[in-house]
Amino acid sequence: MESLIGLVNRIQRACTVLGDYGDDTGAVSLPTLWESLPSVAVVGGQSSGKSSVLESIVGRDFLPRGSGIVTRRPLVLQLHKAESEYAEFLHLPKQRFTDFSMVRKEIQDETDKLTGKSKQISPVPIHLSIYSPNVVNLTLIDLPGLTKVAVEGQPENVVKDIENMVRSYVEKPNCIILAITPANQDIATSDAIKLSREVDPTGQRTFGVLTKLDLMDKGTNALDVLEGRAYPLQHPWVGIVNRSQADINKNVDMIAARRQEREFFVTNPEYRHLAGRMGSEYLAKLLSKDLESVINARIPGIMSLINRSIDELEAELDHLGRPVAIDAGAQLYTILELCRAFDQVFKEHLNGGRPGGDKIYGVFDYQLPSALRKLPFDRYLSLQNIRKVVSEADGYQPHLIAPEHGYRQLIDGAINYFRGPAEASVDAVHFILKELVRKAVRETQELRRFPTLQAEIASAAYDALERFREDSKKTTLRLVDMESSYLTVDFFRKLPMEVEKGGNPTATNADRYTEGHFRRIGSNVSSYVGMVSDTLRNSIPKSVVYCQVREAKQSLLDHFYTQIGQKKAKQLAELLDEDPALMERRQKCAKRLDLYKSARDEIDAVSWTR
Numbered sequence: 056m057e058s059l060i061g062l063v064n065r066i067q068r069a070c071t072v073l074g075d076y077g078d079d080t081g082a083v084s085l086p087t088l089w090e091s092l093p094s095v096a097v098v099g100g101q102s103s104g105k106s107s108v109l110e111s112i113v114g115r116d117f118l119p120r121g122s123g124i125v126t127r128r129p130l131v132l133q134l135h136k137a138e139s140e141y142a143e144f145l146h147l148p149k150q151r152f153t154d155f156s157m158v159r160k161e162i163q164d165e166t167d168k169l170t171g172k173s174k175q176i177s178p179v180p181i182h183l184s185i186y187s188p189n190v191v192n193l194t195l196i197d198l199p200g201l202t203k204v205a206v207e208g209q210p211e212n213v214v215k216d217i218e219n220m221v222r223s224y225v226e227k228p229n230c231i232i233l234a235i236t237p238a239n240q241d242i243a244t245s246d247a248i249k250l251s252r253e254v255d256p257t258g259q260r261t262f263g264v265l266t267k268l269d270l271m272d273k274g275t276n277a278l279d280v281l282e283g284r285a286y287p288l289q290h291p292w293v294g295i296v297n298r299s300q301a302d303i304n305k306n307v308d309m310i311a312a313r314r315q316e317r318e319f320f321v322t323n324p325e326y327r328h329l330a331g332r333m334g335s336e337y338l339a340k341l342l343s344k345d346l347e348s349v350i351n352a353r354i355p356g357i358m359s360l361i362n363r364s365i366d367e368l369e370a371e372l373d374h375l376g377r378p379v380a381i382d383a384g385a386q387l388y389t390i391l392e393l394c395r396a397f398d399q400v401f402k403e404h405l406n407g408g409r410p411g412g413d414k415i416y417g418v419f420d421y422q423l424p425s426a427l428r429k430l431p432f433d434r435y436l437s438l439q440n441i442r443k444v445v446s447e448a449d450g451y452q453p454h455l456i457a458p459e460h461g462y463r464q465l466i467d468g469a470i471n472y473f474r475g476p477a478e479a480s481v482d483a484v485h486f487i488l489k490e491l492v493r494k495a496v497r498e499t500q501e502l503r504r505f506p507t508l509q510a511e512i513a514s515a516a517y518d519a520l521e522r523f524r525e526d527s528k529k530t531t532l533r534l535v536d537m538e539s540s541y542l543t544v545d546f547f548r549k550l551p552m553e554v555e556k557g558g559n560p561t562a563t564n565a566d567r568y569t570e571g572h573f574r575r576i577g578s579n580v581s582s583y584v585g586m587v588s589d590t591l592r593n594s595i596p597k598s599v600v601y602c603q604v605r606e607a608k609q610s611l612l613d614h615f616y617t618q619i620g621q622k623k624a625k626q627l628a629e630l631l632d633e634d635p636a637l638m639e640r641r642q643k644c645a646k647r648l649d650l651y652k653s654a655r656d657e658i659d660a661v662s663w664t665r
Contacts, residue, residue, distance in 0.1 A: 059350045060192040060343070063092050064133045066654045067194065068145055068182060088654060091360050093349040094196050095342055096224045099235035100246035101200040104266030107297035108235055109197055111316070111335035114189035114309045117142070117155040118197075119163045127170050129180040129224070130162065130197040134339075137186035145182035158183070176213060178220055189310065191343040195233070198224060201246035218250070226254040229353055231345060237267040238277045238294070242286050258288035262345075264338065266295045268326070269319060276325045281333075293341065294326065294333045354658060361655045368648040375641045376504055379631045383624035386631055390508065390619060393501050394612055397512055401495035405608060409498070411491045415604060418483045419596040426476035427588050435469060436577040438570065444468070445576065462580065463542070469584045470539045477531045477595050484599050485524040488607055492516040504637050508630045515615035520607065527602035534594050538587045546583055 070089040099105035106118045106126075113134065119126075142152040144161060152158045162181060169177040176199055199217045225232050232255060234247035242248060251261045263286070265277055279285040281292045296316045298307055313336060320330035331337075380386060404411040434440070445461035496502060496513050503509075622630075 059347055059354075060194060061135070062657055063094075063350055064135075064184075064194055065657065066650075067092055067094075067131060067133070068184075069650050069653065072145065088361065088364070088651065090227055091229060091353075091357050093229045093231065093346060093353050094194055094224075095231045095233055095346055096196045096198055096221075097233045097235065098198060098221055098225060098247045098250060099200055101202050103200065103235045103237050103240075103247065104295070104297050105197070105200060105235045108233075108264060108266060108295055108335065108338075109195065110309060111295065111297060111313065112190070112193070112195070112339045113185055114187060114313065115140075115155045115158075115185070116303070116306070116309060117158040117162075117185075119159050119166075120303075126197055126199045127176045128166050128199075129178065129220070131180045131182045132195045132197060133182075133184045134190040134193045134195070135184060135186045136188065136190055136192055138188055140185075140187040140189070142186070143184045145184075176216055176220065178223075191339050193339060193343045193346060195342075196224060201250065203246075221250065222254065225250065228260075229349065230260065231342070231349060232261045233264060233342065234261055235264045235266060237270075238265045238280070239267050239270050239272070242280055248286060258290075261288050262290050262338075262342065263288050263292040264295055265292055266297060268294050269296050269299075278325060281326070281329060290341075290345070291332055293338045294320070294329070295335055295338065296320070297335075358655065358658060361651050361658070365648065365651050365655070368644050368651065371644050372641065372648065374500065375637060375644065376501065379633070381628070383627055386624070386627040387619065390627065390630060391616070393499070393505070393508060394512060394615070394619075396501050397495055397499045398612060400499050401491060401516075401611065402608060404491040404495060405604065409494075411487070411494060414487045415484055415600075418480055418487070419599075422483060423476055423480050423595060424592060426479060427473075427592060430472045430476070430588075432469060432472070432581060432584060435472070436465070436581050438573050438577065441465065441573045441577050441580075445573070458576070462547075462576065465576070465580045466542060466583060467539050469580060470535060470587060473535045473538070473587070473591055474532060477535050477591070478528060480595050480599055481524060481528045481531055481603070484527075484603050485520060488520050488523075488603065489517060492520070492611075504633050505631055506634045507632045511630060512612070512615065515618070516611055519611050519614060520603070523603045523606045526606075527599055530602050531595055531598040534591065534598055538591070543583075543586070546586065547579070550579055 066088065070092075097105055097109060106120065109132065110116055110118055113132075118130075140153070142155065142158045143150070144152075144165070146165065147161070152161070162183070165181050166177075169179055180196070198221045201217060201221060202214055204214065224230055232251045234245070234251045236242060236245040236247055248263070251258075255261050263280070265280055268277055271277065277294065281294050283292060296319045298309075298312045302312060313334070316334050317330075317336075320326050320333045326333060332341075379389060400409065403409040405415075406412060441461075444464050445458045448458060448460035448464050492513060496509055496516075502512070619627075
């Protein structure tokens with residue numbers, strides 16, 4: 056069974072090397088094996104005796120000490136029972152420490168590298184392995200002490216940041232919580248117990264540790280807690296007597312301190328009956344046994360996660376694609392395939408299946424009719440303007456039978472207003488097509504690897520759309536101009552004639568027109584303009600779709616294909632220059648895949664030997 060803890064230790068070290076320790080800050084989250092591995096998290100408030108408990112379990116004085124927040128990064132402490140005694144840091148794999156004061160210095164220095172001297176905290180763990188005949192196989196994660204007040208030089212949010220970091224460890228169902236509380240403090244105010252109660256309300260994952268039993272006021276004891284009456288847990292409470300400050304100052308040997316601790320419980324009349332399950336040595340064995348049990352129970356779930364993650368990572372690598380060929384012919388083929396993939400996505404936006412193409416219909420069904428309705432014909436065909444145009448139409452010569460020139464000028468002026476909605480329709484569809492190109496470039500998964508090619512395709516598509524817009528604008532405005540160049544004569548021939556009292560046709564001088572005549576002219580012109588508006592409402596969309604949408608579907612990248620065919624091998628290679636972020640992503644996925652496969656093989660090997 057001891058091989059299970061060693062197995063988890065090896066996987067944890069591999070996770071740490073990979074940066075896979077539950078704090079992946081990449082743009083896309085990766086599966087995190089670290090979080091599924093059972094561990095023992097050491098939780099306590101500042102000055103709760105947390106560091107002393109760890110040192111007592113290890114049998115060595117090796118942790119930084121001082122006022123305020125000393126532990127500012129998680130310390131993954133892996134204990135290995137061995138014949139000789141030494142320590143190794145994961146970040147210094149070839150260096151063995153036999154002087155444990157140097158271990159303390161290295162922890163401090165490595166902490167300062169990330170957090171500086173400002174007493175900030177960091178979630179990146181320090182990984183320390185200690186080999187010793189005085190330990191049991193066990194892995195502990197020492198976390199920053201919970202606090203209520205930021206010390207000088209620290210931001211106020213450090214209090215919440217520490218709680219969030221500690222919570223991120225202890226809320227995981229595979230985490231064993233070692234909640235440390237000083238005996239000379241009311242258990243109801245214990246930060247460690249408060250937090251463990253929140254994340255583990257039944258107490259199934261929590262081991263309660265009561266420190267500083269020797270510092271309680273005379274006449275008091277901690278039996279209500281240690282015997283499970285004050286705050287019952289599923290596991291028995293363990294009392295600890297750590298070295299005093301005087302012992303620490305005198306560098307009292309930790310092994311000697313363990314003997315003094317045993318003597319305290321054996322000789323103390325209040326705790327003598329509990330002596331067999333008190334002390335740091337008993338605590339270490341208890342935790343080791345429970346950790347083995349939890350690992351054994353969690354292996355099926357861990358294997359399930361590993362197998363699922365292997366499938367996801369392999370799918371991710373397939374999605375990211377394989378390295379690009381160096382042969383010019385293969386590169387040209389790859390580029391053309393990527394262009395076709397983009398073109399397919401773009402057409403799906405236009406034809407349906409992806410959103411966006413429906414906005415073009417909205418231009419013709421809503422924007423164009425709305426623009427036509429808002430044209431200022433009421434103002435243009437006011438009596439005052441009609442009188443002005445009709446009066447000025449013939450210059451010094453009076454018209455003979457009717458103000459034909461006036462009619463024509465009124466109609467030409469009115470039809471000219473249609474140029475605005477016609478141009479606006481062309482531009483609106485152009486901008487929609489450009490947006491669809493942007494979406495298609497962004498959504499073509501295969502293109503994400505190649506930002507240079509992405510930019511080239513987008514640029515070529517925009518250039519093509521610009522050409523289509525110019526052609527469309529010319530054609531669409533011609534439709535408007537056609538309406539001015541040749542009027543529908545039958546429309547006017549069918550209008551009733553105005554006859555004077557003498558039976559002659561309409562008067563020969565504008566001055567003789569009555570207000571009623573001007574109203575009739577305005578009404579006739581308005582009716583004709585309405586007919587033209589109906590015609591253009593139907594013909595403008597046809598022109599725009601034919602010149603822009605149809606061309607975009609059929610020949611968006613034709614010019615680009617011609618250019619690509621003329622490029623040399625070096626230029627093709629430049630187009631397929633991958634995004635460094637995606638290359639890094641592929642490498643990370645590949646490394647994680649190796650980690651998970653290795654972990655699966657190791658677990659399989661251990662399972663067969665059990």
